[in-house]
Amino acid sequence: MSIEKENESRWPDPALVEARLADHEAWVKNLFDQLKEGEDYGKVKGADKDCLFKPGQEKIADALDIDYCPIEYQFIPIGTGIYVFCQVTAFDRKTKEWRGEGFGGGWIDGDMSGNRAAFQANKETKMPDKRAKTDCVINIGHLSAIFTQDME
Numbered sequence: 001m002s003i004e005k006e007n008e009s010r011w012p013d014p015a016l017v018e019a020r021l022a023d024h025e026a027w028v029k030n031l032f033d034q035l036k037e038g039e040d041y042g043k044v045k046g047a048d049k050d051c052l053f054k055p056g057q058e059k060i061a062d063a064l065d066i067d068y069c070p071i072e073y074q075f076i077p078i079g080t081g082i083y084v085f086c087q088v089t090a091f092d093r094k095t096k097e098w099r100g101e102g103f104g105g106g107w108i109d110g111d112m113s114g115n116r117a118a119f120q121a122n123k124e125t126k127m128p129d130k131r132a133k134t135d136c137v138i139n140i141g142h143l144s145a146i147f148t149q150d151m152e
Contacts, residue, residue, distance in 0.1 A: 024142060031063060031141075041147060052134050052147040060137040066090040066099050068133055073125060082108040086128035090136050100140040104131025104149075 035041055040056030052060075061068075067090070074085040084106045090099040106127040134149050 027063075028143070028146070031060065034059060034063070047148050049146065049148045051149065052138060052143075054130055054134070056147075057130070057134045057137050060141055060143070061090075061133070064090075064099070064137060064140055065093045066137075066140065067093050068136065071129060071132070073128070080109070082124075084108060084124050084128045086125075086132040088129070088132040088136050090140060100136055102132040102134065102136025102139060104128040104133075104135060106131070 035056050037050075039053070040059060041050045041052050044051040068088045069091060070089065072087045076083045076085060086104045086106075088102045088104075090101070091097065092099055104127070106124045108124045131149055138144050138147055138149070
């Protein structure tokens with residue numbers, strides 16, 4: 001087989017690509033009919049795209065029919081603080097097949113005294129989790145041209 005023939009077989013049919021793009025555009029339009037600006041997504045200072053908020057992430061996860069499992073954390077001491085890294089894996093709810101991954105992070109500063117320690121540790125494990133799930137739905141839904149992560 002010639003190299004040209006071999007390379008041709010690796011590329012999808014252009015008509016199939018066009019059909020998939022049209023399907024995705026219709027899916028995104030339908031998705032935006034379900035999302036509410038200001039509640040599910042919106043402008044945040046410093047972002048050039050709309051930021052996807054947690055309620056929007058949850059609605060998109062439902063539309064994609066995915067669940068997250070397992071959620072893995074790493075705690076990395078840096079200087080006087082701790083960087084919290086979270087990775088989530090998404091699975092199709094029906095078939096249980098792998099659909100994608102997402103990553104998120106957050107910072108716990110060095111003052112971990114008294115009640116502040118418990119509050120901050122709780123907050124800073126939830127934020128990376130939320131960021132990882134948001135990253136995951138943006139990746140799986142091919143929505144990076146539309147949304148960025150919630151930057152709050």
